[in-house]
Amino acid sequence: MKEFxxxxxxxxxxxxxxxxxxxxxxxxxxxxxxVDLMKSGVERPARLVDVRELPLDRVEPxxxxxxxxxxxxxxxxxxxxxxxxxxxxxxxxxxxxxxSGQLRNMATVGGNLLQRTRCAxxxxxxxxxxxxxxxxxxxxxxxxHHNHAVLGASRSCVAVHPSDMAVALAALDAVVHYETADGxxxxxxxxxxxxxxxxxxxxxxxxxxxxxxxxxxxxxPVAARSRYRKVRxxxxxxxxxxxxxxxxxxxxxxxxxxxxxxxxxxxxxxRARTAERVLIGAPATARTxxxxxxxELAAARPLPHNGYKVPLMHNLTVAVxxxxxxxxxx
Amino acid sequence: MALPTxxxxxxxxxGEKHTLPVDHRTTLLDALRERLDLTGTKKGCDQGQCGACTxxxxxxxxxxxxxxxxxxxxxxxxxxxxVADGGRLHPVQQAFLxxxxxxxxxxTPGQICSAIGMLAEHAAGxxxxxxxxxxxxxxxxxxxxxxxxxxxxxxxxxxxAYTSIVEAVARAAGADAATAAAVVPAQxxxxxx
Numbered sequence: 001m002k003e004f005x006x007x008x009x010x011x012x013x014x015x016x017x018x019x020x021x022x023x024x025x026x027x028x029x030x031x032x033x034x035v036d037l038m039k040s041g042v043e044r045p046a047r048l049v050d051v052r053e054l055p056l057d058r059v060e061p062x063x064x065x066x067x068x069x070x071x072x073x074x075x076x077x078x079x080x081x082x083x084x085x086x087x088x089x090x091x092x093x094x095x096x097x098x099x100s101g102q103l104r105n106m107a108t109v110g111g112n113l114l115q116r117t118r119c120a121x122x123x124x125x126x127x128x129x130x131x132x133x134x135x136x137x138x139x140x141x142x143x144x145h146h147n148h149a150v151l152g153a154s155r156s157c158v159a160v161h162p163s164d165m166a167v168a169l170a171a172l173d174a175v176v177h178y179e180t181a182d183g184x185x186x187x188x189x190x191x192x193x194x195x196x197x198x199x200x201x202x203x204x205x206x207x208x209x210x211x212x213x214x215x216x217x218x219x220x221p222v223a224a225r226s227r228y229r230k231v232r233x234x235x236x237x238x239x240x241x242x243x244x245x246x247x248x249x250x251x252x253x254x255x256x257x258x259x260x261x262x263x264x265x266x267x268x269x270x271r272a273r274t275a276e277r278v279l280i281g282a283p284a285t286a287r288t289x290x291x292x293x294x295x296e297l298a299a300a301r302p303l304p305h306n307g308y309k310v311p312l313m314h315n316l317t318v319a320v321x322x323x324x325x326x327x328x329x330x
Numbered sequence: 331m332a333l334p335t336x337x338x339x340x341x342x343x344x345g346e347k348h349t350l351p352v353d354h355r356t357t358l359l360d361a362l363r364e365r366l367d368l369t370g371t372k373k374g375c376d377q378g379q380c381g382a383c384t385x386x387x388x389x390x391x392x393x394x395x396x397x398x399x400x401x402x403x404x405x406x407x408x409x410x411x412x413v414a415d416g417g418r419l420h421p422v423q424q425a426f427l428x429x430x431x432x433x434x435x436x437x438t439p440g441q442i443c444s445a446i447g448m449l450a451e452h453a454a455g456x457x458x459x460x461x462x463x464x465x466x467x468x469x470x471x472x473x474x475x476x477x478x479x480x481x482x483x484x485x486x487x488x489x490x491a492y493t494s495i496v497e498a499v500a501r502a503a504g505a506d507a508a509t510a511a512a513v514v515p516a517q518x519x520x521x522x523x
Binding site: 032036048053089097103105236 | 333357381390400404464479
């Protein structure tokens, strides 16, 4: 690991000043991803600005009936919060599906948003990787890619985003709030992550030096009946090979509202808007759900070794929507 | 001017203060083992994947390998050396001993610290991925074998002593013997003997 300076931020302006727009400085919160990447040499910061103790650790109702979630709220506290569990069960389930109890106690909401892909070429500094070393190439396209992207991928990078939490946030229309030296800003989650395109090293639309201060979740009555299901290669404590975040409002046998997002299939959480358009207003039947999944996955472009993800996501989508419909019928 | 790359820090460990200079690269795990002679906390993968280095920080289970020592300043750290009450073992330690919740023992300090933290999380009503309905109106999920396995999935055991580990955790949770036996699937003759 490269040597580095360490400073504890006294407050948000102090954190911004300590980072000082240095490209070789990083904010440190839980450290569960950054410290690991520093050990492997993927990250080589000259300064860490520790923001874990900033007073951004609250989950609070907003006047419009949504929730505001501070950036340093731990994954554990987010998933255990009664209002998150009551209003947005899909979010609590997504967080609980990720990592381990120990890591969820350390990891924060802000860090979870910014975690990096677990593509083995990205984390191995002896290999080319357009995300880590722009222009060096992508060995995954012709190499080990059984868990890589089938949607929205570019020829430059086929890595998938690893977060479970962010998939639920995509379905819930979360907004990311941040501070910069020039003042505050916000980004809807749908714009927060950039498409991989030819610049996979640019992952988010956050301005340089910006500090994520929190999230807001708009009110979403549809989320009262919502679910996150994750498929992985062992029963627990593994990254997804495919996941679905869904919320469904069914009345009189008709889908009144629907939210759907996919995980582990693209460089960013994948909001399945094409499927949502098929669902809303249609009969709440397995046939509709299959049509919706098929419409979304028509854009899939699998690689030689990850074609299984297309039927997997199709079946998972139909299963989750059917489960939610069964709950509605009770 | 070159940036400072080391600091003198004070760590609070098992109720004692330790002041020491550290290179900022030092993890809490290496500080415990190499600087403070607290070798009960084990280094397995050093990547946050195995749980062998689990300690409690402000009462919550964390992995010491992904925590920088300098960032742990100000937190109350409890290691396996600090969980017993004087000469009396912690109930989780006693349960692991009584039920052979280990084979080689290397993962055991992490398993025990993790179980202590996990039982507190469960007592506080935290749901898990095995709990199904996460809504707070639902009754707190009983600590079944499935719940224990999910909640303890951050602690790997290369000897695969999981059957006994689950029994020990269930015993420590206060489950009566009948419940503990019922929730642990009989996977071998030995387990049901």
